[in-house]
Amino acid sequence: MSQQTQKVERDLTMSRAMVEAIAEEMRDNEEVFYMGEDVADYGGIFDSTEGLREEFGYDRVMDVPISETAYLGAAVGAAQAGMRPIAELMFVDFFGVAMDQIYNQMAKNTYMSGGNVSVPMVLTAAVGGTYNDAAQHSQTLYGTFAHVPGMKVVVPSTAYDAKGLMHNAIRDDDPVVYMFHKRLMGIGWLPAPDGPKTPVPKEDYTIPFGSADVKREGEDATIVTLGLHVHRALEAAESLAEDGISAEVIDLRSLVPLDTETIVDSVEKTGKLVVVDEDYRSYGVTGEIVASVADESLAALDSVERVALPDVPIPYSRPMEQEVVPDADDIAAAVERTQE
């Protein structure tokens, strides 16, 4: 007898897709729980837990004191005991007060124990600027988290990716840092661009880590980016197409592990590499991507452009913030420079 699957075509915002995955995992496994500041009644400052407390109660959707080191460390401990906590940094910028628990405990215990201990937790964190929240509340810090060994790092840019990556993150026995961009979530007071809201299947599915996604195919240049800038790059590619330049846009989706193969394949096709990053320029993602490609396929590289935040704290005032955060025009200009 054939099964009548109820096909519901619907689009979700990135926050709803992320929450849907978390809810499904929590229904499936009692040992999954969420802890963070304002995650219970408020539903997460950036909507990361909207509706979860109503379904799962205060025990499994836990408000915690403003004690990042204590509660992130507690997540490490609970994970080591076999539970599957999801612990949230309200703003990634707050990692400073808890970095030891993150990079010395969560990230290193598996290795230091020779694989005898695992830390199956997810560290979620809201990242990004463009809404004038100044230097201590607007960072992405992709480079910081990708740099220290021992944690997987993923950065969804669409609702579809957000759900698949979250299912994988929760099921993975390794610690996963899940960085969600505030502007992509679809929050009423922080309007998202058009891109992140995508069709999302109702069933659960996983997206493997270390798998970049070609969001737009092209022949003339390779744009490698992540998070909000996937959408800015797609915007740039649209306008470049009008000028006869066909740009390929690769969404990294995962920093650790990094899908170098997809990037190298693309650069071998186009010869021109433009890396776009909302983190600081020096010692970060742009340098890493360029170096990785140079390592594997130096001859393929005709030209390189790094488009990133300059090495300054992010300024509050609108004209200055707009200046330092790359926009679609900046990306298009960089691509044009590679064509000279």
Place this chain on the structure above:
Amino acid sequence: MVPVNDLQEMYRDMVTARHYEERLQEEYLEGKQPAFDISAGPIPGELHLSAGQEAAGAGVCQHLRDDDTVTAPHRPHHVAIAKGVDLKRMTAEIFGRETGLGKGKGGHMHLFDPDVNFACSGIIAEGCPPAAGAGLAAKKRNTDSVGVAFLGEGAIAQGAFLESLNFAAAHDLPVVFVIEDNDWAISMPKERVIDVEDGAKRADGFDMPGVRVDQDDAAAIYEAADEAIGRARDRNGPTVMEVQVHRRMGHFMGDPESYRTGEDQEAAQGRDSIVRLEEDLRAHGIDDETIDDLRDEAHERVEEAIEWAKEQPEPEPEDAYEDMWVNPPSGVTDSEPDYDLAGGDD
């Protein structure tokens, strides 16, 4: 007994702060309709207003001099006003203008006024260590100035606060920690996330006195602060004070406060420390005309500051690259000396 002059000055500071926050709320909401877009309008980004907490700033800062250091958290305006921060330049900073305290780079959560030794920071409890540091400097230099850190009741959970208490006690520093208890850490009520009802009890574990002031009462705060700051000035060590205040508006502008019951919000509205201080003033023989004059002056001052700020130029985009360093990146020198470092084998 609070000297009547002090009562009047506190009243002036408090109505200035209240009117300031109410006006900022209006300015902030401009341009953010119909759907609330946080990055639109003349004041973009987050804004945390202190309506209802004025007594804490006024009651404590009434004892402070310009050379005393104050650090405040993300909800700083009432403290800044009471400390004597340049109101025009503070307002220009909030509006992101070039002539703001930080040239538009810091914004409302990161106000620095070195003339009166005031600073605030957006990371919870991170003002505590620098306040202790100001006390450390005062002690080393043998002056009688003090450091005061303001923080919220939720912040007593943060490591920086606890470490600062130990540090201040172990080194016997002239610091006062002022906890403003408005009962809410964004949407988390105090009883959900803090282990004690009285945050001043934190002091018990740290070899320093702790005092709680319960009544949302500027005069009572003044008296407790008199003792605490006096202790510090006399080089008798640090103190923790917790003062009850209330939050009349949301955590940040845009917060619909759906987690807060109507009763809670109404109860907060009914505990106005400004109204209470007016009663105190009258009890001291101050007539209504004087009170009205103080209030009118305060309103005028606020209006002047806001008008001035709105006329200030916006920064140039390229200004974003300046003010990274005080010295040129190469430090104090451009060149290296020319030594012959070869040889010398012994």
Place this chain on the structure above:
Amino acid sequence: MSGDTDRVEVTLDKWPDDADSDEGVVVNWFAREGADVEAEESLCEVQIEKVSVDVLAPTDGTLAEIVCGEDDEFERGDTLAWVEP
């Protein structure tokens, strides 16, 4: 063949208690025109003052027509869309 008379209107059933305003904005549509929908499913999200509220499907059926699209303003009681059961 069913006519338009069967269509069920989609409106915001419960206006937020503490909202002073009678106006709102549609911020997100989740279901597309022509899609099958289930009763109680979130069809779209609207914002009234600062509160976000989900608008639910009144019945199983097909989302026949969207009347208020994203970023459109509407008033209390307005029809936002039609569902054909």
